[in-house]
Amino acid sequence: MKFRFHWGWAIAVFYTLFVITMVYFVIYSKGVDHSLVMDNYYDYDIGYEKLIGQKKRNSNSLSIPVKIDYDQNNNIVIINFPDSLKNISGEVWFYRVNNEKFDKKINVTTDSFNKQVVDVKGFLKGKWKVSVDWQSGNKKYLDEKDLYFK
Numbered sequence: 001m002k003f004r005f006h007w008g009w010a011i012a013v014f015y016t017l018f019v020i021t022m023v024y025f026v027i028y029s030k031g032v033d034h035s036l037v038m039d040n041y042y043d044y045d046i047g048y049e050k051l052i053g054q055k056k057r058n059s060n061s062l063s064i065p066v067k068i069d070y071d072q073n074n075n076i077v078i079i080n081f082p083d084s085l086k087n088i089s090g091e092v093w094f095y096r097v098n099n100e101k102f103d104k105k106i107n108v109t110t111d112s113f114n115k116q117v118v119d120v121k122g123f124l125k126g127k128w129k130v131s132v133d134w135q136s137g138n139k140k141y142l143d144e145k146d147l148y149f150k
Contacts, residue, residue, distance in 0.1 A: 052142055054140070055133070055140045055141050055142035056142050058139055058140060058141045058142075059141040059142055059143050062082055062141075063082075063084075064082040064083070064084070065082075065143070066079065066080065066081055066082070066132060066134075066141070066143040067079070067080040068130050068132065068143060068145040068147070070120075070147045070148075070149065072150055075119065075120050075121045075149070076117050076118060076119055076120060077117070077118040077120055077130060077147065078115065078116075078117055078118075079092065079108075079115065079116045079117075079118070079132060080114065080115050081110060081114040081115070081116075081134070081136075082114065083113070083114055085114065085136035085137075086136065086137075087136060087137065088108060088110050088114065088134055088135070088136050089107075089108055089134065089135060089136075090107075090108040090132065090133050090134030090135055090141075091105055091106065091107055091108060091132075091133050091134075092105070092106045092107075092108060092116070092118060092130065092131070092132050092133075093105055093129075093130070093131040093132075093133065094106070094120075094123065094128050094129075094130055095128065095129040095130075095131065096124065096126075096128060097126070097127045097128065097129060098126075098127075102123075102124055104123070106118060108132070108134050120149055123149050124149070125149050125150055126148065126149060127146060127147075127148055128146070128147050128148075128149055129144060129145075129146050129147075130144065130145050130146075130147055131143075131144045132144070
């Protein structure tokens with residue numbers, strides 16, 4: 001008896017390959033990290049205007065804004081705060097755009113020139129979002145900038 005391949009076999013092969021492909025993608029998707037950029041992202045987003053909006057408006061109202069620069073030759077980030085403000089405190093957040101496991105938080109410690117230098121030699125190369133959440137006196141500020149470490 002001779003085996004003949006006809007449309008019935010073609011349909012069976014097609015559906016079998018389809019099921020195998022679907023099972024593969026289900027198993028593969030179980031291993032993919034589906035985490036958000038930060039914990040409680042939705043709560044953070046809901047309170048954005050209250051918490052973040054006012055801080056950004058305060059930063060925009062400064063006559064001399066905060067400068068966040070990356071010195072590629074020395075692998076440092078330089079943050080210059082306005083000279084007119086004193087007793088500056090807060091946090092500098094380095095957000096890794098594609099993986100929250102590499103995020104870093106550093107306390108603001110300025111020198112006598114209201115400048116802070118952060119060594120980023122150990123940071124991964126690529127895009128980072130630098131967020132400086134700081135205050136002087138009773139007024140709170142927030143400044144952000146995207147940097148590309150090389």
